[in-house]
Amino acid sequence: MVLAVAAALDQRRLSLLVFVSTVFLISAPLSAASAPWTFWPPAPARGDEGCLSWRVMVEANNAKNWRTVPAPCIPYVYNYMSPVWGQYARDVASAVDQMLAYAGTDTAADNGLDAWVLDVDDTCLSNLPYYQANHFGACRAYDPAAFRAWASKGICPGIPAMVKLFWTLKGRGFKVFLLSGRAEETLAAPTASNLAAAGFAGYDRLILRGVGHRGESSVEFKSAMRRRLEEEEGYRIRGNVGDQWSDLQGHSTGDRVFKVPNPMYFVP
Numbered sequence: 001m002v003l004a005v006a007a008a009l010d011q012r013r014l015s016l017l018v019f020v021s022t023v024f025l026i027s028a029p030l031s032a033a034s035a036p037w038t039f040w041p042p043a044p045a046r047g048d049e050g051c052l053s054w055r056v057m058v059e060a061n062n063a064k065n066w067r068t069v070p071a072p073c074i075p076y077v078y079n080y081m082s083p084v085w086g087q088y089a090r091d092v093a094s095a096v097d098q099m100l101a102y103a104g105t106d107t108a109a110d111n112g113l114d115a116w117v118l119d120v121d122d123t124c125l126s127n128l129p130y131y132q133a134n135h136f137g138a139c140r141a142y143d144p145a146a147f148r149a150w151a152s153k154g155i156c157p158g159i160p161a162m163v164k165l166f167w168t169l170k171g172r173g174f175k176v177f178l179l180s181g182r183a184e185e186t187l188a189a190p191t192a193s194n195l196a197a198a199g200f201a202g203y204d205r206l207i208l209r210g211v212g213h214r215g216e217s218s219v220e221f222k223s224a225m226r227r228r229l230e231e232e233e234g235y236r237i238r239g240n241v242g243d244q245w246s247d248l249q250g251h252s253t254g255d256r257v258f259k260v261p262n263p264m265y266f267v268p
Contacts, residue, residue, distance in 0.1 A: 051076035055263045061245045066266050068137030077136055077263050081128055089161070091261045096161040099239060099258050100168055106238075108173035115204075115235045116169050117226060117254065118162070119242035120180035120191065122262050124200055125156035131264045142265065151182060154190035158198030162260075165241075166200055175204040175235065179225055179247075181218055181267070184208035218267050223250030 051073035057063040069077050081088045108114040121127055130150045131137075169176050178200070182191055188208055195203065213221045229235045230252045237254030240247070243262035 154194035218246035226252035
C-alpha cells in the first residue's frame with residue numbers, strides 16, 4: 001500500500017514537471033516565415049477586444065461551429081492558456097475542486113460498478129504545445145494528419161489537476177474509463193504510453209474510436225460507448241468530464257457532467 005501511494009505521488013510530480021516544462025516549448029520563437037508577428041508570444045491587445053466575452057460564449061456553448069480563434073483574440077487565448085501566468089490552470093483546478101466535492105459526497109458501491117468517464121485530449125492530456133505552435137489556427141486550418149503525427153509522439157503533458165482527480169477517484173473505489181475520439185488503429189499504443197507517463201497509469205479501460213465508428217460525430221460515438229458501459233456492462237456513470245460540450249451531450253451522459261475550459265478549438 002505504501003509503495004502504491006509513493007508511486008502515485010511520483011507520477012503526479014512527473015506530470016506537473018512535464019506540464020510546466022511546456023513553458024519552454026511554447027515560448028520558443030517560431031520561424032519568421034510562419035509567424036504573423038515579429039516576436040512570439042504575441043503582445044496582448046489593448047483591452048481584451050471583446051475576447052473575454054467570446055470565451056464566455058464558448059464555454060457556455062453559445063458560440064458553436066467556430067473553426068478557429070478570432071484573430072484579435074489569439075494573444076488573449078495565448079496568455080489565458082500560459083502554464084505560468086495564465087488563468088487556465090486555475091480554472092481547471094477550480095473545476096476539479098467541484099468534482100472532488102461531488103465525488104466526496106458518496107463512496108463507490110462494493111460491486112465495482114460505479115464509474116467515471118474522462119475525456120482524454122485537453123481533459124487529461126494537454127495539446128497546448130501543438131495548438132500554440134500553429135497559432136491556434138491562424139496560420140492554417142485544423143489538419144488531421146498533422147495532429148495525428150503530434151499525438152503519435154506520445155509527449156502530451158498531463159494536466160496536473162486532472163491527475164489529482166484521477167488518483168482520488170481510483171482511491172475511492174471508482175472505475176475510471178478514458179474515452180477518446182482518437183483513432184484506435186493508429187493511436188492506441190502511443191496514447192496508452194502517453195497516459196501512463198503523464199500520471200494516468202491504472203485506468204480501467206481506454207476506449208478509442210474503432211473503424212466501425214468512423215464518420216460519426218463526437219456526440220454519436222461517445223453516446224454509443226457510454227450506453228454500452230451502462231446497458232451492456234451494468235456500470236453506473238457517476239461523473240462525466242470533458243473539455244467539449246460534445247463530450248457531455250447525447251445518451252448515457254451520467255449522473256452529473258463537468259466541463260473543463262478549452263477556448264482553443266470546437267468539436268461538434
